Amino acid sequence: MPTLVTATIKKRCRYCRKSTLNFLKSLCGELKELKGVVLLENKPISTCSLEELSKKMALVLTEKIRGFNLNVFDLVASGQMPYTNLFHQLKETHLKVVRKAMEMTGISSLAQKPLHELSDGNFQKALIAKALAQQTQTVLLDEPGAYLDYGSKHRLFEWLQRLAREQNKCILASSHDLHLVRKYCNKLLLLSDGRAELLDTEIAITRPAFLALGGSYL
Amino acid sequence: MKLKYGILFLLVVFLFAMFCSIFYGGSGALSWSEVNSANFIFWEIRLPKTLTAILAGFALPTAGLLLQVLFRNPLAGPYALGISSGASLMVAVSLLATQSIGLGLFFGKSVLIASALSGSFAVTLLLLAISSRVRSNVVVLLIGLMISQICGALLGTLEYYAEPGNLKNFVLWGMGSFSGTNYKDLFILLLFILMSFVMLLFSIKPLNALLLGDEYARSLGFNISRTRFFLILISSLLTGICTAFCGPVAFVGISVPILSRILFQTSRQEWHLLSGVLMGSSLLLFADALSHNLIPDSSLPVNIITTLLGAPVVLYLMFKTKQW
Known part of the structure; x- marks a missing residue:
């Protein structure tokens, strides 16, 4: 490819x-x-x-996601959902991927920030980090x-x-x-x-x- | 609040509430020795009532939480969306119809359960059909309110033409009550709740994915229509079965999940389900104990207590947090 x-x-x-x-x-x-x-x-x-x-295949759309106490880490970690067990339990291997994705997009320091407090640029990065964490x-x-x-x-x-x-x-x-x-x-x-x-x-x-x-x- | 400590604290509150409900939840307090001996009041009245309240405390917040995620709206709940009213209407129809032709004894509670379930399921399906056409959440909520009003009006019509004897029973049922269940009813209630619980276990991951919206949930590998179907099935089952035995208990389904989200800053729905169950049953147990003790020699309907107890707390907390 x-x-x-x-x-x-x-x-x-x-x-x-x-x-x-x-x-x-x-x-x-x-x-x-x-x-x-x-x-x-x-x-x-x-x-x-x-x-x-x-x-x-991962998807990044423009629509905003907010509410339900979602923060950056949750969003990026959701990219690992296809690989986790029935309860989306994040083991060390999953966490590694999530951390790497956040590092690559430069949003590691924002991990605990609620999504509604992010700037547009950082929100876009968080979405892309999610797509990276999906490993597609x-x-x-x-x-x-x-x-x-x-x-x-x-x-x-x-x-x-x-x-x-x-x-x-x-x-x-x-x-x-x-x-x-x-x-x-x-x-x-x-x-x-x-x-x-x-x-x-x-x-x-x-x-x-x-x-x-x-x-x-x- | 730290999650684990918070849950532990809620567990203590829950045990205390259970204690209050068993010992003080009736006319006159029970003593230890009365509980230890094979006491009729304890075994046949207090304990079934307390257990019913606990099961209702499981069912309603869980249904509310699922509906809030499903409609992506913090103000969704079995009572607010008219699902409880749908169940009430169907119960009224079947009760008054079977009683007027004298079949009530023949069918007994299975008719009650079936009609409540069909009512709650019908309203939820209707709402979902509408919400797929209407994009705005506020409109869906308003439609739910309208459904609730229409069911209320039809209910009023039925009550207007009902016989006085039936009427009082029905009005009392409509105000919510945990007494009037025996162990056989409890068993049925438990069976339905266990069924929902098993389905819930398989729905937790898609539920968490659904927080991101339909498109992302799908791209993460979840079948949206199947997830929706299961969430509706679970919430209608829980609301319907609860309404059949306890009447339409107001407020718990909507307020407890909101409270839980404000107290615990996590997006993981399994924690909110757990804390919701603990908070919901504590609230109902306290409400039950209070309803028997607030006014001497009389007992208030549970609905009044749950609303008066919970609404101000939620209002206060909603004003304090900015994010919705």
């Missing part, structure tokens, strides 16, 4: 009327495919059990950096890029920020007019579909 950061470009397709979020949801099997089949390791995703999927080959992100300021966005993408290279993960993020996409992603998945094209970034940015999305202003 190649190391890559791929970005899909947000645009409502005229024919399939799907947003990129729905596209991501189809990819992880939450929504049924309208057309075609999603394959994961050459296996149709609809034939994979949820348990199997949870060990192969693939990570899907919906508009990471949507609520972040300019600098934090770049830091996040830079970091995602490094993650993809060093951890050999496939990271698929949806974004409508063409600057970020061009700078940090090595492949682009262009969604337009009901068609999807996976191209190397250098080639993708010359395509009419990319230009039509606003690429001509870059």
